[in-house]
Amino acid sequence: MKKLLGVVMLIAVLSGSGLAPNIWASDLKSLVRAERAFAELSAVQGIRPAFLTNLAEEAIVFRPVPVPGRKAYEDRLEIPGRLTWRPVFADISAGGDLGYTTGPYEFRDKELDKAPPPLPRKRRAICASGKR
DSSP states (O other): OHHHHHHHHHHHHHTOSSOHHHHHHHHHHHHHHHHHHHHHHHHHHOHHHHHHHHOOTTOEEESSSEEEHHHHHHSSOOOOSEEEEOOSEEEEOTTSSEEEEEEEEEEEOGGGTTSOOOOOEEEEEEEEOSOO
């Protein structure tokens, strides 16, 4: 019995205080809120402002090769069209410093706004926080 109690106590100590799942859930909700805010900003102000507001200085985007993200959007004119996006799945690392989202997106040219929608595509975002 003492051995079993010792094993249970060791597992309890190694698993942490029980606060980790709450912190993880909070970080995950924060990531999803940030993605939804990006989508809303894109719909209201446009694609370029949404990216410039949300990309960190050290961000990388793929065009199709990796390039500095902020510079890519600073150097381009406003993108004439509408980007709609919503995250349907998100996950983060145990430390809360790296996460990703994925979900359907649609880009529509403003001229074609009344045309039937194109086939939906999937957007993926990988996000790192300043946590260390």
